[in-house]
Amino acid sequence: MNRPSVPTDIEEFERALADSVSIATRAMPDSPMVSIALCDEKGLRTVACSHARAELLDELQSITGEGPCVDAIAGGEPVTSGDLAADPRWQRFAAESGLLSLHCEPLTSEGMLLGVLTLYSGEAGGFAEATHVAARVTAEHAGVLFRAALDAARMKEVAAQLKDALNTRAVIDQALGIVMAQRRCTSHQAFEMLRHVSQDKNIKLHQVAAGIVRKVTGEPPQRPRFEDPPPPRPRPRVR
Template identity: 70%
Template sequence: MKRPNVPTDIAEFERALAECLTIAVRAMPDSPMLSITLRGDNRIRTVACSHARAELLDGLQAAAGRGPVLEAIKIGRPVTVGDLATDARWQRLAAESPEVHQVHCEPLESEGALLGVLTLYSRGERKLAEESLLVARVTAGHVGVLFRTALDVARMREVAAQLKEALNTRAIIDQALGIVMAQRRCTAHQAFEILRHVSQDKNVKLHQVAATIVETVSGEPPQRTRFQEPPQRTIGRSS
């Protein structure tokens, strides 16, 4: 599976993941320890957990280079360990975490890309409840939606920043066009062609050529247009 791009506002995304775990663990009758581990370049990182012990267990597997979490990431499918103590594959993990009896890893996906794993560590000897496994699957789906939403927001912020920069440079170009039109007594189209040819000849961006013209004539750098963010809308009860 391909590796997804990560949202730029990591802190906000991770806070939302922590809230997902808080809600999930309350809905699980056997109250397992939960963690969300995201995969990166040749490593995994625990970004949210319901108990510090769950993060430590993730870390033990990362350090050893093997474990249910890494197996789920490798195959891209759920991995369930019915009895950690008797499973020959994970003897080291069992030895270092004797209180954990069962483990379930649910892959986290978004638009066909594997994000990481939601892991349940059960400290009880009884089999993980079906309700807990159902909650894990539902939570994994919500994490995928949350990731897409966070990524869309990050992309929109990037587009907005690019648009602001484009509008700012356009304002500088318009100032230079006015100067060229007055000096050459030509149309706006002809003035633009003059700027374009200078830009190509000197291998300099058009807005930089425009800024030089404005500064040469006015004696000071061109004034950039200031764009203010619209006020954020607050959702709440109307008074």
Template identity: 65%
Template sequence: MPTDIEEFERALTDCVTIAGQAMPDCAMLSIALCGEDDIHTAACSHARAELLDGLQQATGQGPMLDALDTGKSLTVLDLPSDSRWPRFTAGAPELRVVHCEPLEFEGTLLGMLTVYSCDAEGLPDDAWVALRITAAHVPVLFRTALGAARMREVAAQLKEALTTRAIIDQALGIVMAQRRCTAREAFDILRQVSQDRNVKVHQLAASIVEKVSGQPPQRPRFEEPPQRISSRRT
């Protein structure tokens, strides 16, 4: 099953592919995401774009790295005549135009959208429009992926809570039968013993069930609801 980040990066690839259709043949796009200690290319329209991202990291200089440092967009219209990144420029003599657009989400820098072009005439107007639309769409994709991850985390916590509750209920039934007491009194007994032994209530409950039944308590299965398939008669 793909992870949320894999689904996010797959969506980024689709995004770059669509934006690349508005670019001239000599233009290449990449989306690089910030990690804890580095930045990695998550999607690109050409393999060369990923190599150019890597070249900047290898040389320690380049417009993408400067844009990441400042958090502001950066446009280079004549790279060979620009003296700011000599090592990067020497490794990419064919490049003429580089534009870096920061990708932000709620004030946090996610990464960088970069377009590389070998055409000295730069990019046409529709290419710039495609870049702006793509840069605005990436945070939307991230918000969707983040929301899905949070929902899955909440669902996992809920399932664990229900499982824990089910095991405690099994132990309560045992204590009620042994002590001939109410459910509330049985729970007070479990809570007091858990405090005395410094163990969690659900762990104590599991040990009680295992001691009486001779096997670990059965964890209930919580299945995902089946997807409803609707059919239409023609």
């Protein structure tokens, strides 16, 4: 599977994952330790967990490069074991962790691998069906949350680009007004003059415009002010 481009502003996404872990843990009758770890350039990074020990177990696998979480991510399929003591796949991990049961559910979004949700338990015999259902639903919900976070990041980028374009246009309009007054020409003719200077000097049109405004007024061009909407209020944490 492909690895995603994680949104720059991921704080809200990770906060939502922590809430999901809290809700899912309460729905699991056998009370496992639960963690969500995301893939990054260094391996796995735990962003939500029900117990501190679960984060340490994730970190152990990330450091050694082996374990059920690593296998789940490598194969893109769930990995489970109800008797780690007798499971030959991760003997070193089993010995160091002291666990007896675990289940790893890959987190995906539109064919992209995000990370893994893991259930850990010191009890043998695996997990109840209700626990497996809660794990699958939580994993699917993580994909939905990621798409929402990615869409929000893209909208933020588009808004920044639009703001920059409007600022640039305002500078060009100021320069056009100066050229029209000095040359007694139409806006189209003034624009063509600016465009020719831009091409001849191989500099951007808005830089040519800024130079004209600065030369005539002695000050940098006045940019319009766009007020950003107030940030959303933080959601209360689910306990």
